[in-house]
Amino acid sequence: MVNYREILRLHSLAYTQRQIASSVHSSRNTISEVLRLAESIGLSWPLEDSVTNQEIMVLLYPEKLNAVNPRKAPDYSYIHKELAKPGVNLTLLWTEYCSGCNASGRQPYMYTQFCDNYRKWARLTKATMRIQHKPGEAMQVDWAGSTLTYQDPVTGDVYDTYIFAAVLPCSCYAYAEACEDMKSTNWLLCHVHAYEYFGGVTRLLIPDNLKTGVVKNTRYDTVLNQSYQEMAEHYGTAVVPARVLHPKDKSLAEGTVKFATTWIIAALRNRKFFSFEEVKQAVAEKLEDLNKRPFKKREGNRRTAYYDEEKAFMKPLPVTPYEPAVWSTVKVPLDYLISDGKNKYSVPFDLIGEEVNIRLTRNFVEIFFHGSRVASHKRISRQQRDPIIQPEHMPMEHRKYLSYNADEFLRWAHTAGESTTAVVKHFLTAGSEPEQGYKSCASLTKLGDRYGLKRLENACHRVLEYTSKPAIRNISTILKNGQDKLPPNGNAAPEKVLPVSHGITRGAAYFRRGGRQS
Known part of the structure; x- marks a missing residue:
């Protein structure tokens, strides 16, 4: 049998076809044909040690297998491309394969062997596996456990910065960003920036069970933070939190976080920073290096894999980016004023004593009662002494007093x-x-x-x-x-009518008689 493994190995070392033919004792025509067929199916060195020459021959010459095997060999390249399409799985493709075999009078493989052969083809050709991760299917997100620090050059105080990581499982394309804290606003903004960096939106969003995103996640019920749900609806994606104590549900995000820890945080461990902006810029530079770093077991890198295999399947971005909003619930006090932390804003006076929901964005303060918006104010960034009051929110008496x-x-x-x-x-x-x-x-x-x-x-x-x-x-x-x-x-x-003067009013006769008249 031709030593296909040795031919591919020597070709990867830049040997000529004449030298390869002399080494493996095969003709130059055989060497040329093997290299041409291997290139057509994307087969290249290195190969795993478990891959045999017999398996390589089946890939290169499927017609020889058909000559002795009554079963029709599937078109694995076609299967691989079809699996990238939404809703397509191996069960559907096996059913179509069986229909084609019956139409041509050939015997099909059973489902288990069909799947095993596809996996073997994908492993040999280093193709991105479509079984678990489809392009544009999901984005996995998490916070890194380690932090970067910077020192205030004036006070000498040291501050921590936190790293947000997002990854697309199919292409392993990653996004990372430094934040000053892990609060809700930064959590939402990082998602917005990640979608802008990728240039599209995935069908699913898979976070961990952190409180800024998920209120409750049990076997029977999942309750999302209202701001997180609002952000997902704006981008047309569905939030599917990872199951509690099931890290494999977002294994690539975990792996990317570890990878980011090594190639971003650890790589910057000896560098001194004196502002948050310096940290953020350094993380952005290391992110580009991370996405351009070549794969070890296949050609290309994360960026090329994304643009070649996944970008076309991403959902388009909305016309305007999502503006992070923070929700809270308060009871309206007697002065019918609610606070955003700096200033006070009015709500209709007839809601005194009722619980209302407050939605705070960078530019607006909105008040909702039973799901309906009852008041809206332009948010004032600077703190001011007087509250912001709309006249229609006041009782008539108070409205008159102001006028x-x-x-x-x-x-x-x-x-x-x-x-x-x-x-x-x-x-x-x-x-x-x-x-x-x-x-x-x-x-x-x-x-x-x-x-x-x-x-x-x-x-x-x-x-x-x-x-x-x-x-x-x-x-x-x-x-x-x-x-x-x-x-x-x-x-x-x-x-x-009460006179202005309050002098003696009893008359002189009263005092002449020396007392009160009988």
Whole structure:
């Protein structure tokens, strides 16, 4: 039998066909034919020690096998390409293979041998296995256990940075990024940056069971963090957390994290950093080196494998990237204001005492009640003293109070009449500042709402007839007693309207008799 292994080995060492023919004692035509057929099916050195010449001959000359074997040899190259398509598996392809054999009168392989032969073909040709990992199928993510540090050049304080890693299992294409913490915002942003780096989205997203992504993951129920679920919906991917205590569910992510630990974190162990930006830049540079590092057992690297075999199967990115949002639940206090940690924002006052959901993004604060958005504010990045309040969220009394100003009170008084206007002007000018008279003006407006502007005008006119310093108490008493309804010449008793002067009112006769009259 021709020594196919030796031919491939010597060819990999750049021997000429004449030299190979002399060494293996075969003709140069045989050597040329073997090398041509091996190149056509992607077979190259090195090969595993368990691979025999018989197995190589079956790959190179399937027609010879068919001459003595009544079973039809499958087209493994075709099977490999078809497995890359969504929804296609070996069971479907074996069924189609059997149908083709029956149509041509040939005997097919049984399913087990069919699968074993494909695996052997993929192992010999170093083809990416399609059985477990299809292109564009999943992205696995995790945090690295080790950290990088940097030192503040001013204070001398040392800070940790954390490495996020994502990997596409089919091509092993990786993404890594340095973060200042492992909180929810950075966790979500790293996913956004990973999708942008890959230039597409996978059908599935496989994280570990960390709290920033998964609230609960049991045999019967999986509850995702609301922000994580929102991000997945934005990109059209499905989150399938790895099972608890089943690291093989994301073995490539675990392996990539270890690989990143070696070729990124360990490679930078002796380098001194003095800012987070320096760490982030160094990690990005090492990531490129990692993806361009040649494979040991097959040609190419992670980047070429991705663009050759997986890029075409990735889902397109959405038009706009996802903006990370943090959700929380609070009970609306009596002042109907909620906080984003820096500033306070209003919600409708009728939700006082109710639990609402708050969605915080970089630019907006949104409040939801029973799934419906009830308020939205533009988020203020700097801290300010006054809360951000929308007038429609306030009760009518509070809304009126905010609208208090001298011009507004005077404008309202003109609608009532000249006497009311004179009283309002007195209230606004009686103190050192107009604001000191706002309370009296507000009380006057309430009297106008209660008794009507016409009666209020009459009451103000009567008060101004006997005093130049009207008071709310005087006007209120006139309205309660109905004195504003008396004609101008009526028996109005000014004494009964609380006079301004509080001198002696009992008369001289009382004191001449030396006491109270009997």
